[in-house]
Amino acid sequence: MNGNLPVGMIWAQARSGVIGAGGAMPWHVPEDLAHFRHSTQGCPVVMGRKTWDSLPERFRPLPQRTNVVITGDAATFGRLTDSGALPAHSLPEAVEIAQSHAGGAHTVWIMGGGSVYAEAVDAGIAQLASVTQLDLDASGDTYAPRLDPEQWVLVESEPEQGWQISSTGLGYRFDTYRRR
Numbered sequence: 494m495n496g497n498l499p500v501g502m503i504w505a506q507a508r509s510g511v512i513g514a515g516g517a518m519p520w521h522v523p524e525d526l527a528h529f530r531h532s533t534q535g536c537p538v539v540m541g542r543k544t545w546d547s548l549p550e551r552f553r554p555l556p557q558r559t560n561v562v563i564t565g566d567a568a569t570f571g572r573l574t575d576s577g578a579l580p581a582h583s584l585p586e587a588v589e590i591a592q593s594h595a596g597g598a599h600t601v602w603i604m605g606g607g608s609v610y611a612e613a614v615d616a617g618i619a620q621l622a623s624v625t626q627l628d629l630d631a632s633g634d635t636y637a638p639r640l641d642p643e644q645w646v647l648v649e650s651e652p653e654q655g656w657q658i659s660s661t662g663l664g665y666r667f668d669t670y671r672r673r
């Protein structure tokens with residue numbers, strides 16, 4: 494057990510900050526999915542119930558990761574347990590559960606969705622944000638949290654300038670922010 498791992502958030506966003514539309518992500522960028530898998534492999538992941546529901550059934554729980562899912566609904570609690578997730582009543586409880594299942598992990602990753610990222614930022618729960626910027630205009634109904642420059646600093650961009658080009662032709666960049 495490692496009770497004090499750093500807590501990071503990981504998401505992909507379009508230019509406007511859109512992260513979701515109609516319960517899904519309005520793009521398919523295989524390089525971002527590979528980045529997500531590589532970053533979170535072996536680490537506990539924390540998500541809201543809607544993000545859990547957005548995962549195709551055959552991919553959940555996400556393998557080689559403890560999946561902690563937040564719900565306020567008692568009936569959903571049992572359904573999540575039956576599906577191989579660890580349910581939690583709140584974000585702080587979810588992070589505590591994730592910390593207690595950390596094994597040799599380096600980070601607890603909060604993986605969405607919009608409501609959970611917002612709480613993680615506002616409540617000061619996350620210290621790190623791994624953000625895939627997509628060079629794309631997309632409309633949607635769910636947005637990334639605002640990272641106030643007084644509290645968050647961009648520490649790394651890959652590439653440092655411009656974009657990498659996906660096999661789909663879309664430009665993308667991996668940005669890392671840390672809480673000051």
Ligand SMILES: NC(=O)c1ccc[n+]([C@@H]2O[C@H](COP(=O)([O-])OP(=O)(O)OC[C@H]3O[C@@H](n4cnc5c(N)ncnc54)[C@H](OP(=O)(O)O)[C@@H]3O)[C@@H](O)[C@H]2O)c1
Binds near residue numbers: 569
């Ligand atoms: N672009 C990306 O990287 C990315 C990543 C993840 C998700 N997404 C997108 O984000 C969207 C989903 O985000 P969302 O904000 O609508 O939903 P969400 O955050 O995934 O889930 C919200 C649900 O989580 C539970 N919950 C959250 N906070 C809670 C709290 N403090 N106490 C109790 N329960 C809590 C509630 O479940 P109950 O209703 O069961 O009580 C709530 O309805 C989807 O479109 C998804 O595709 C995008």
